[in-house]
Amino acid sequence: MNSLVPLKKISHRGHEQLIRQSRAMDLKMDHVDFAAQTGTIKNYAVTLESCTCPDFQRRQRPCKHMYRLAMELGIFTADTEKVTAAVLSPKNILHTFKSRTSEPVPKNFVVIDFETANNFFDSVCQIGLAVVENNSVIYATDFMIRPPYEDFIHTNIHGITFNDVKNSPTFDALWQQIEKFIAGQTIAAYHLPFDLSCLVTTFARYKIPCPKFAAFDILANVRECRYYPGKLEELDDYSLVTVAKKLRIKHVAHDALSDAVVAAKVQFYLSNHFPKEQTTIYRN
Ligand SMILES: [Zn+2]
Numbered sequence: 001m002n003s004l005v006p007l008k009k010i011s012h013r014g015h016e017q018l019i020r021q022s023r024a025m026d027l028k029m030d031h032v033d034f035a036a037q038t039g040t041i042k043n044y045a046v047t048l049e050s051c052t053c054p055d056f057q058r059r060q061r062p063c064k065h066m067y068r069l070a071m072e073l074g075i076f077t078a079d080t081e082k083v084t085a086a087v088l089s090p091k092n093i094l095h096t097f098k099s100r101t102s103e104p105v106p107k108n109f110v111v112i113d114f115e116t117a118n119n120f121f122d123s124v125c126q127i128g129l130a131v132v133e134n135n136s137v138i139y140a141t142d143f144m145i146r147p148p149y150e151d152f153i154h155t156n157i158h159g160i161t162f163n164d165v166k167n168s169p170t171f172d173a174l175w176q177q178i179e180k181f182i183a184g185q186t187i188a189a190y191h192l193p194f195d196l197s198c199l200v201t202t203f204a205r206y207k208i209p210c211p212k213f214a215a216f217d218i219l220a221n222v223r224e225c226r227y228y229p230g231k232l233e234e235l236d237d238y239s240l241v242t243v244a245k246k247l248r249i250k251h252v253a254h255d256a257l258s259d260a261v262v263a264a265k266v267q268f269y270l271s272n273h274f275p276k277e278q279t280t281i282y283r284n
Contacts, residue, residue: 021078046066046068100282101280106216107271111263113263123148128142183212192218
């Protein structure tokens with residue numbers, strides 16, 4: 001299992017290495033010499049200690065080709081759960097979308113906001129939803145969710161304890177009510193990678209097929225506007241709390257319902273003041 005060590009005792013569990021293992025799973029060796037424990041992929045000469053590909057040459061850490069070879073030789077098994085978690089982490093989630101295009105900010109969208117019990121993205125314990133039509137919130141709601149963990153380490157942030165949600169439905173039981181806000185819609189979030197990670201990881205946990213939707217990031221839009229003169233120019237930070245305060249929007253921070261409504265109002269401010277700004281729309 002640990003013979004894949006070109007640099008002794010390198011961890012195969014870091015984010016970057018886990019991503020390489022995920023890519024290795026989709027690779028095919030062109031040739032494997034089982035006796036010599038070497039092989040070739042796309043003209044790269046691969047051994048358990050080195051590879052001629054640019055990635056290994058640059059970083060001197062196991063590349064996807066070396067992981068593939070080790071898998072073929074039966075001496076390395078990726079920790080599928082950890083690999084999946086890495087692939088779904090915010091660092092990668094936007095890259096998993098099929099298309100990204102720069103477009104005018106939509107007038108109709110649904111803001112989603114999740115609170116989580118702990119650092120696992122599928123530990124969602126509250127979802128807030130704000131439905132926007134023609135730049136106004138026409139409906140907002142939230143659901144308390146019983147997460148698949150009793151371990152609550154973010155209670156100090158949002159005030160929700162396991163006791164508060166232990167009798168709430170699990171996400172799969174709520175999905176029928178939530179689906180219409182997401183499937184086929186344009187969703188938006190304040191720091192989209194986080195909420196998308198929650199959504200996609202939760203879909204995976206409950207084996208809910210991920211519906212088609214479009215998505216954009218309100219925080220990214222706020223950051224785009226920070227160079228223009230105005231209330232959002234060069235703030236120390238661009239957390240929803242800071243931005244809401246600056247725009248004098250009433251906000252109960254880290255209540256998913258309030259976060260969703262406030263994020264929508266922040267977008268209205270942007271759309272009113274910077275009507276020509278475009279946003280990146282992700283589609284799966
Ligand atoms: Zn390589």
